Amino acid sequence: MPRMSSATAVLLGLLSAGPPICLSAQALRVPYTTFTLPNGLQVILHEDHSVPVVAVNTWYHVGSSDERPGRTGFAHLFEHIMFMGSEHVPTGEFDRLLEAVGADNNGSTTEDRTNYYEDGPANALPLMLYLDSDRLGFLLPEITTDKVDLQRGVVQNERRQSYENRPYGLAEENILDRLYPPAHPYHWPVIGSMKDLQAATLEDVRRFFQSYYTPNNSTIAIAGDISPGDARTLVQRYFGDIARGPAVIRMPPPPVHVTADIDAVLEDRVQLPRVYDAWHTVKAFADDDAALDVVANVLAGGRSSRLYRRLVYDLQIATDVVAFQDGTRIDGKFEIFATARPGHQLGELQRVIDEELRKLADGGPTAREVERAQNTFEAQFLSRMERVGGFGGKADQLNFYNYFVGTPDYFQKDLDRYGRVRAADVQRAVKTYLTGAHRVVLSVVPQGKPELGVKP
Amino acid sequence: MSPIRGAAAIVLAVLASARLSAQVDRSKPPTLPPPPALKLPAIQTATLPNGLTLAVVEMHKVPVVDVQVLVDAGAARDPGDLPGLATFTALMLQQGAGTRGALDVADEAAFLGAQLNTTAALDGAVASLHVPRRRLEAALDLLADVVLRPAFPDSEVARQRELRGAQLVQQRDEPVAMANVAFPAIVYGAGHPYGHPLNGTDAATAALTRDRVAGFYRAYYRPNASRILIVGDITLAQARALLAARFGAWEQGDVPGLAAGSAPTPAARAVYLIDKPGAAQSVIRIGHVGPARSTPDWYALEVLNTILGGAFTSRLNQNLRETHGYTYGAFSQFAARRLAGAFVALASVVTAKTDSSLVEFLKELRRIRDEPVPDAELAKAKAYVSLGLPGEFETTGGAGARFREVLSYGLPLDYYDRYIERIGAVTAADVQRVARQYIDPDHFDIVVVGDKAQIEAGIRALNEGPIVYRDLWGLEIK
Numbered sequence: 019m020p021r022m023s024s025a026t027a028v029l030l031g032l033l034s035a036g037p038p039i040c041l042s043a044q045a046l047r048v049p050y051t052t053f054t055l056p057n058g059l060q061v062i063l064h065e066d067h068s069v070p071v072v073a074v075n076t077w078y079h080v081g082s083s084d085e086r087p088g089r090t091g092f093a094h095l096f097e098h099i100m101f102m103g104s105e106h107v108p109t110g111e112f113d114r115l116l117e118a119v120g121a122d123n124n125g126s127t128t129e130d131r132t133n134y135y136e137d138g139p140a141n142a143l144p145l146m147l148y149l150d151s152d153r154l155g156f157l158l159p160e161i162t163t164d165k166v167d168l169q170r171g172v173v174q175n176e177r178r179q180s181y182e183n184r185p186y187g188l189a190e191e192n193i194l195d196r197l198y199p200p201a202h203p204y205h206w207p208v209i210g211s212m213k214d215l216q217a218a219t220l221e222d223v224r225r226f227f228q229s230y231y232t233p234n235n236s237t238i239a240i241a242g243d244i245s246p247g248d249a250r251t252l253v254q255r256y257f258g259d260i261a262r263g264p265a266v267i268r269m270p271p272p273p274v275h276v277t278a279d280i281d282a283v284l285e286d287r288v289q290l291p292r293v294y295d296a297w298h299t300v301k302a303f304a305d306d307d308a309a310l311d312v313v314a315n316v317l318a319g320g321r322s323s324r325l326y327r328r329l330v331y332d333l334q335i336a337t338d339v340v341a342f343q344d345g346t347r348i349d350g351k352f353e354i355f356a357t358a359r360p361g362h363q364l365g366e367l368q369r370v371i372d373e374e375l376r377k378l379a380d381g382g383p384t385a386r387e388v389e390r391a392q393n394t395f396e397a398q399f400l401s402r403m404e405r406v407g408g409f410g411g412k413a414d415q416l417n418f419y420n421y422f423v424g425t426p427d428y429f430q431k432d433l434d435r436y437g438r439v440r441a442a443d444v445q446r447a448v449k450t451y452l453t454g455a456h457r458v459v460l461s462v463v464p465q466g467k468p469e470l471g472v473k474p
Numbered sequence: 475m476s477p478i479r480g481a482a483a484i485v486l487a488v489l490a491s492a493r494l495s496a497q498v499d500r501s502k503p504p505t506l507p508p509p510p511a512l513k514l515p516a517i518q519t520a521t522l523p524n525g526l527t528l529a530v531v532e533m534h535k536v537p538v539v540d541v542q543v544l545v546d547a548g549a550a551r552d553p554g555d556l557p558g559l560a561t562f563t564a565l566m567l568q569q570g571a572g573t574r575g576a577l578d579v580a581d582e583a584a585f586l587g588a589q590l591n592t593t594a595a596l597d598g599a600v601a602s603l604h605v606p607r608r609r610l611e612a613a614l615d616l617l618a619d620v621v622l623r624p625a626f627p628d629s630e631v632a633r634q635r636e637l638r639g640a641q642l643v644q645q646r647d648e649p650v651a652m653a654n655v656a657f658p659a660i661v662y663g664a665g666h667p668y669g670h671p672l673n674g675t676d677a678a679t680a681a682l683t684r685d686r687v688a689g690f691y692r693a694y695y696r697p698n699a700s701r702i703l704i705v706g707d708i709t710l711a712q713a714r715a716l717l718a719a720r721f722g723a724w725e726q727g728d729v730p731g732l733a734a735g736s737a738p739t740p741a742a743r744a745v746y747l748i749d750k751p752g753a754a755q756s757v758i759r760i761g762h763v764g765p766a767r768s769t770p771d772w773y774a775l776e777v778l779n780t781i782l783g784g785a786f787t788s789r790l791n792q793n794l795r796e797t798h799g800y801t802y803g804a805f806s807q808f809a810a811r812r813l814a815g816a817f818v819a820l821a822s823v824v825t826a827k828t829d830s831s832l833v834e835f836l837k838e839l840r841r842i843r844d845e846p847v848p849d850a851e852l853a854k855a856k857a858y859v860s861l862g863l864p865g866e867f868e869t870t871g872g873a874g875a876r877f878r879e880v881l882s883y884g885l886p887l888d889y890y891d892r893y894i895e896r897i898g899a900v901t902a903a904d905v906q907r908v909a910r911q912y913i914d915p916d917h918f919d920i921v922v923v924g925d926k927a928q929i930e931a932g933i934r935a936l937n938e939g940p941i942v943y944r945d946l947w948g949l950e951i952k
Contacts, residue, residue, distance in 0.1 A: 068535045069868045070510030106500040110796065113787045115503055118854040120861020123786075139861050144504040152500060171799025171824075178754040179802045179822045185647035243510070255498055287752055289643050322581035331577065334633065337640045359640045390585045397587030397606050403536045404869040 020126040020409065021098060046403065046429040048412055051246055057262040058234025061253050062416050062426050064241040066406050072242035073407030074136045074146040077417040079237075079266065080230035081130040082210070083203030083348065091173065091210015092218055094127040096226050098169040100134065101125070105156035109165065112149055119145060126409060127208055130347040131421060133414065137407030140243040144252055151256035154236070158227055163220050170215055177209050185288045186462050189355075193296045196280050196458045197351060201272045204349055232263025237420055241406040241413035271348050274298045276456040283461045283471040290337065291470045292357040293364040294460040295371065299352045299451045302345035303423055308435040309447040310343035310352055315391035316383045316444065317341040317354065317374065322390070324374050325356070333370065335362040347422060352451060364461050364472045379453040382445035395436050399429070509861050512894060517877055517887050518710045522722055525698035529881060530713045531705040531873055537607040539706035540870035541614070542878060543621050547599040547694035550667035550732055550813065555681075558674020562638065562682055563690045564594040567601060569630035572619035576630050579620065588613040592620060596668055597812045598882055599695075604871065607707045611716065618720040624691065631684045638679050645673075646946060649750050649757045649923045650822065656948030657759040657921045660746050661816055664949075666735040668813065675947065697721065699729035701881050706870040734813050737763045740917035743939040745832075748946060749926040756828040756924030760835055761818035764912050767810040767883040773896045774904040775808050775912065780855040781905065782806050782842050783819055787854070789838045790819060798834065800827040808912070812883060817912060825925055829932030832922075836915060836938060843909045846902045860894040921948070 050064045082093045103109035116123050121138025136146040181187035191207040198205040238257075240249050276298050300306050318325045318341035329336035339356040356367045405411040419428035461471030520528045549560040568590065569576040583590040588605035590613075601621050605613040645651045655671045662669030674682075702721065704713045740762055765771060776784075783790040783806025794804035801821040809815035819839060823831040847855075867873045867890075880889050920939070922929065934941055943951050 066535075069864055070513060071865045071868060107503075110787070110792070114854060117785055117787050117858040119506060120509065120857055120863075120865075122862065122865075137865060139509045139864065141507045141509050145506060148500070148504050156500075168796070168799050172795055172802060175755070175800070175822075175824055176802040178824060182754040183649060183822065185644070259498070288647050290640070320580055320584050322577050322584055327577060330637070331633070334636060337637060337644065357644070359636075360643055386585070390581070393587040393609075394584050395587075397538075397589075397604075397609075400536055400538050400606055401604065401869075401871075404538065404871075406868070407865070 021101065021124050046399065046433060048403075048416060048427045048429055050416060050426050052426065053250065055233065055254065055258055057258070057260055058232070059257050059260075060237040060420075061250070062237065062239040062420060063244065063246045063249050064239070064406070064412060064416060065244060065246065066241060066412065067243050070140045070243045071137060071406065072140045072143045072146070072240065072244055073411055073413040074143070074150065075239045075241070075407070075411075075413035075417055076134045076150055077237045077421060078132045078231060079235050079421060080132055081128050082206065082208040083129045084230065084268070085203075085206070085210075088214055089218060089222060090206040090214040091208070092214070092222060092226065093132060094208055094210065095169060095173050095215060095218055096223065097125045097127045097132050097134075098173055099161060099166060099223060100153050100157065102165045102169060103160045104153040105159045107149060107152050109160070112153070115145060115149065116142070121146065124409070128346070129204055129208060133417065135407060135409070135414065143240070143244065143249065147252050147256045150238070151260065154231060154233065154257070155260040157231070158224055161220065161223055166218065166220055166223060170218065174212060174215055177212065177215070181209060186286060186292055188286065189284065189292070189294055189460060189462050192282060192284050193294060193353070193458055193460055196282060196460075197276065197296055197298055198274055198349075199272055202274060202349075203271055204346070228263065230266060233257060233260050234262050235266050237417055239413040239416040239420075239426070241411070241416065274349065276458070279456050280458045281461075281472065282458065283463060283468045285465045285468060286462050288462060288464055290357050290360065291364050291461060291463045292355055293367055293472055294353060294355040294458075294462070296458040296460070297352045297452055297455055299343060299350040300345060301348055301350045303435075304345065304350070306443070306447045306451065307343065307345040307350065309439050309443040310345070310350075310451065311395070312383075312388060312391045312436070312439050312444050313378070313447050313452070314341040314343050314352070315394060316378065316387045319391060319394065324378070325354070325371065328370050328374060329356055329367060335359055335366050335370070364470060368459070368472045375448060375453050379445065379448045382441045385441060388439060388441050388444060392436050392439070396433065399433055403429075510864070512864055514864070514867055514890055515873060517880070519887065520710060520714050522697070522718055524722060524724055524726055526717075526721055526724060527701040528714060528717055529701060529703045529877065530708065530710040531703075531877055532709060533705060533870055533873060534707050536870075537707045538870055539605055539607050539610050539704060539708050540874045541603040541617065542703045542874055543601040543617065544701045544703060544878060544882060545599040545601070545695055546699040546729060546732075547690070548594050548597045549670075549672045550596050551690075551694060552667075552670060555678075556674070556686060557670035557678050558638075558672065559682070559686060559690050560594040560599060561672050562634070562674070563687050564592045564599045564601075565634060566626055566631065566687050567592040567620045567624045569634060570625040570627050572623045574619060579616065582616050583613070586613045586616070588616070590616065590620070594672070596672070610708070614716055614720055621695070622721070622724055626684050626687050626691070628684050631682065631687060635679060635682045638673065639676065642673070642676055642679060649753055649755070652748060652750070652946050653757040653759050653921060653923045656746070656748055656923070656944060656946065657761070657818065657919070658816065659948030660919050660921055660944065661737070661762055663738045666737050667732065668811065668816070671947065692727070694729055696727040696729050697724040698726045703874060703877055703881060705874040705877065732812065737814065740914070743916055743918045743920065745920045745922060745933055745939055745941045746944045746948070747926055747930065747933070747941055748921070748923045748944050748948070750923050751925055751927065753923070753925045754825060755822045756825055756831075756922050756929055757822050758828075758831060758835065759818055759820050759921040760839070760918050761816050762914060762917050762919055763814050764808050764817035766812060766814050768812075771908050771911070774900050774908045776859055777852070777855050777897065777900045778842070778905045778908050779806055779808055780859055781847055781851055782838065785855070785858055789842070790821070790835065793834050793838055794821055794823065794831055798827070798830070800824055800831045800834070804835070810879065810883065825928050828922065828924055828929040829936055832920065832933065832936060832938065839913060839918075840915050843906070843913060843915075847905050849902070852902050852905065856897055856900060860897045863890070863894060
């Protein structure tokens with residue numbers, strides 16, 4: 019959930035799916051230095067002087083998976099509250115001060131983390147750090163019930179705009195609800211429920227802030243046209259005296275057992291029915307995570323993929339088909355969805371999907387299919403090296419790798435995971451996680467027409 | 475600073491103060507060093523004997539290249555009986571070209587790690603390629619096939635026609651897409667080059683044939699009406715050699731100028747209501763025909779729009795989102811177009827606050843005309859526009875988008891070198907003058923896609939003009 023705009027799908031695509039292979043002699047490198055303040059704040063610095071801009075990217079290691087029962091959506095609501103002013107920065111000034119020096123900012127929340135960035139001209143770095151440190155060190159005195167109420171309204175409108183008023187927008191929460199048991203932290207969507215958003219209080223804000231918004235639960239990546247020495251001095255000046263908070267203790271998540279196929283039907287304001295298949299798989303960077311990304315690419319990565327060819331091109335029974343492995347920090351899932359053309363049944367689509375899964379499980383992919391996926395990922399990876407800021411820029415990726423694998427410059431190693439995938443790995447992944455496993459099958463159908471769903 | 479705090483908050487304030495550093499002055503934001511000098515990549519051009527202009531922007535940080543073939547074959551060229559032909563023709567370029575079938579084109583692009591897209595907007599079509607440098611040559615072979623040798627097989631025309639028909643069915647679910655179709659239809663009317671839907675109608679889609687596509691292609695896809703913009707890890711000499719070998723034999727043709735259709739005389743303000751039963755939000759579009767991109771007032775309009783609705787702290791967003799919480803975001807825009815583009819203010823608002831949102835929209839749209847902009851607000855907007863500019867040129871895609879604007883609208887090649895100076899010269903009087911000239915509340919078309927049963931009475935009570943019912947195409951309901 020970004021604070022502005024509606025590009026939620028982008029986040030998923032940029033950070034969890036995507037990377038490539040090492041074919042070129044030129045290794046991908048993002049040289050960095052790192053240090054940790056006595057209060058536990060870790061800082062990652064990366065110089066890139068190609069353009070006179072600087073990117074400050076802060077990760078708080080808290081997301082919707084840390085929410086407690088009855089407060090779904092709170093991590094994201096809190097992200098919005100972080101822009102409502104702090105002790106020395108009156109409400110509205112955070113954005114105004116940044117725009118007045120030519121800088122942009124935004125924030126976003128996922129299951130696993132909350133991030134905030136400021137991008138702007140290189141001279142704006144002191145202002146960015148001043149503002150970020152003030153809301154880390156001095157937020158609570160300024161947060162009132164009125165401000166919580168206001169951002170509650172904004173977030174509820176975000177839910178309306180991006181989920182309720184968007185066709186098929188409620189599919190994902192219906193899948194999570196069935197794929198993960200109630201006690202699992204991925205059981206609910208990041209945006210949360212209207213009811214829980216309505217229930218959030220000022221006391222929740224205080225407790226959440228004190229538990230998770232601490233220097234020791236945060237990492238700042240600063241990338242761009244910087245002098246590392248100056249940047250370090252500035253970070254020490256603005257963040258050095260903010261007190262360490264309590265350690266964050268998380269219970270291991272309960273195991274996920276999808277022990278039988280689960281069929282569900284959701285009626286929505288849609289013209290055309292759509293079927294979603296969802297399987298429980300592996301978390302990001304686990305052994306088969308990269309192979310599952312290749313599976314998704316072979317099945318539905320563009321118009322030359324197997325499912326597109328069958329469903330959309332040859333049979334012309336679907337308007338679209340999408341597949342992705344979504345490996346996140348503590349777990350993962352694989353999804354396929356396809357939308358029926360007018361006059362066609364979801365059962366027809368599901369039969370073809372199952373045929374193609376079976377073929378891939380029996381015969382594996384061709385060498386060209388694997389290489390094509392690797393080349394596609396590699397190109398995406400290169401393009402993500404172009405930008406220091408924003409969601410998915412180098413600063414954000416340094417934070418991502420740092421949190422997920424403990425090494426900020428993991429770019430080439432990540433790429434190498436895809437270069438190592440062989441046809442046999444793809445075949446085994448299909449058998450292990452898809453054809454050999456149970457799944458959730460969700461049919462989204464026009465209102466009043468549950469009979470259009472896939473028949474179990 | 476908020477003067478009112480609960481007891482709990484006061485306790486916390488004391489705790490927080492204990493953390494306050496002795497060395498840091500937090501009482502005011504830090505004074506910044508001067509902003510860095512603008513350092514934009516240069517654009518270089520060359521022309522092939524067949525009239526094709528090449529423009530190259532060298533960026534060597536990452537070994538990728540972004541290529542855009544800009545063709546004067548936009549949807550403004552759609553024939554009156556076949557709206558959607560330009561976008562369909564662009565789509566069809568990829569559905570079989572040279573010796574490759576439709577799926578082979580897609581397979582080859584993916585194998586090269588190339589993003590290959592062919593699309594059309596109102597003012598032009600673009601065939602674009604984004605590819606790692608070391609696969610550029612093979613990818614350009616593919617791009618040349620797509621642009622110069624599309625086959626338009628009957629079978630593929632039929633296939634894409636059917637697919638588009640299904641997508642138009644899906645459009646009925648998407649209130650934002652509905653508003654984006656209805657608004658230009660209402661503002662421009664059907665006779666204007668910008669008044670019809672980019673992706674056509676149900677009837678026009680059914681009437682698409684190979685002959686019409688091939689005819690449109692022959693008329694407009696010509697080198698003398700095209701430009702190729704290359705941004706990335708390449709030099710002008712390399713680009714010229716690669717492109718001359720592939721695009722040098724592209725045949726010239728007479729491409730007629732774009733007829734400047736006339737928009738209808740603006741009618742008095744009215745609310746055009748498009749019913750979307752059960753909608754959780756109302757999608758609002760408020761505006762009318764505005765100026766062309768070539769207007770010398772563009773700099774003042776950029777500043778005006780940044781104050782009004784172009785940034786997060788702009789008035790519309792501050793009011794409708796940050797003060798009232800009616801929406802996730804409210805914005806405005808002067809569309810950059812070759813002919814007169816539209817001015818539009820927009821948001822998706824919670825259904826129950828549709829009328830209140832219209833009140834706030836109209837209040838801000840009147841205020842920007844009636845009152846001079848305060849100095850601090852003007853300075854912030856000018857700084858945001860000009861100091862943020864270097865970041866726009868950081869990536870090959872970003873620089874490509876900016877230089878495409880230069881080429882497409884006939885701006886001087888050094889346009890961005892002088893841009894900051896021009897923005898700096900805009901005064902509060904300029905902003906008020908262009909607000910009064912280009913924003914005309916008396917003639918607003920207010921388009922609302924929402925649940926009529928819930929919102930109609932509230933809108934009517936505003937007394938801001940008659941309510942007119944329209945269908946999802948923005949047309950009169952017969």
